Amino acid sequence: MPYSSLIVNPMRQELTAVGFQELMTPDEVDAFMNEKASSAMLVINSVCGCAAGQARPGVHLALRHEVRPERLVTVFAGQEVEATKQARDHFADIPPSSPSIALFKDGEMVYFVPRHRIESRSAEDVAADLTAAFDRYFAAETAS
């Protein structure tokens, strides 16, 4: 059952404020996937503070890095249920978890951070994992 928008909206805004586009429907998810952006990050957002409370600040910190994905999108697990399912269907061999973070290069997933790699860690630790992945997979795109 979805949470009240009074609870959820600030959690949405933590991501939209730094440039994330919310994917609200399966069609919007498919459109993003079909873009095959040269570098993209998908955040599966979540209400639970035990993990998501560090995911969003970690993403914020990571996006200060010189190398970063050009396309930023998010779906909200438990809120946009169909859109979240559609996103997960695009990487069906990965067990679902939320919050989680996926990086795409030319439409192919190249890196995935499941929930258990976020929970109990600091935002700085989450950001360090992400920026290392940005450098590994997206450095050429940012430099060109």
Place this chain on the structure above:
Amino acid sequence: MGTFHDDKHELHGTTIVVDTTSDEIFIGRCEDIDEREVILLDVDVHRDGDEGRSKEDYVQHAAQIGFWKKYDRVAIASEKVVSVRRLGDL
């Protein structure tokens, strides 16, 4: 910003690995731990040797990509628990 649950065990909300005295090992989200039991939500269970994998092989694979939920909720009696570890630490 998030929702927090200060009345629960410190591992509440964390994905943990619970090894047992039997051939079963569990991974799930810790709901609570007390003197009687470990309560897990969104749980997978592996039996030693299933699919040719030991308990530790299974745990190492789960540490890489996660795990597939088989049960909504499992309670494991404390006397059966050998160890409790965070999956994220592995």
